[in-house]
Amino acid sequence: EAGVTQFPSHSVIEKGQTVTLRCDPISGHDNLYWYRRVMGKEIKFLLHFVKESKQDESGMPNNRFLAERTGGTYSTLKVQPAELEDSGVYFCASSQEEVTASSYNSPLHFGNGTRLTVT
């Protein structure tokens, strides 16, 4: 099966510009997540989609970040306008629908990330 794919693998933009990252989850995975690691920091959760609905967006840093998942398939993460501190690696992950909270939790399948450099 094809894994989670992310595009582009690397993006270099100037401060103030707009960038859109794309994530294609594994087919059939209703749950889609965005994470990021900024330079020298830990991987942090940004938000979680269940199909096309935002289940949890508590990790989104500010309103310059907009995530969408129209149709419940691929997702985009737009940063507008980009700032220097947005530089980092943005990971997307997907998982099958959870069985129950008391049983096995579906593992996350990660893409290889998009490295964003804002200059």
Add this chain to the structure above:
Amino acid sequence: LAKTTQPISMDSYEGQEVNITCSHNNIATNDYITWYQQFPSQGPRFIIQGYKTKVTNEVASLFIPADRKSSTLSLPRVSLSDTAVYYCLVVYSGYALNFGKGTSLLVTP
């Protein structure tokens, strides 16, 4: 959210067994313990998950004592390709919110 503590780094020779211990003192009843592996320029990759006692798969074993306040990932006979960062996560609702710093494992000949 349960906080995890694990070694920052470990070194091992090829062929040895590597055990990485993770502390999670405030783990909740419904939390699972999950380990991920990450190579440079790649996303984290799921290794193993458990709730209590011992879990084994083709890659690793996971030992969880009765109090569940810690867990140990065991990698049998590591090879150079096992050099990676290993993350211990405590997961409840299917997605981890805190990856922590992980343990950087270096395997040398």
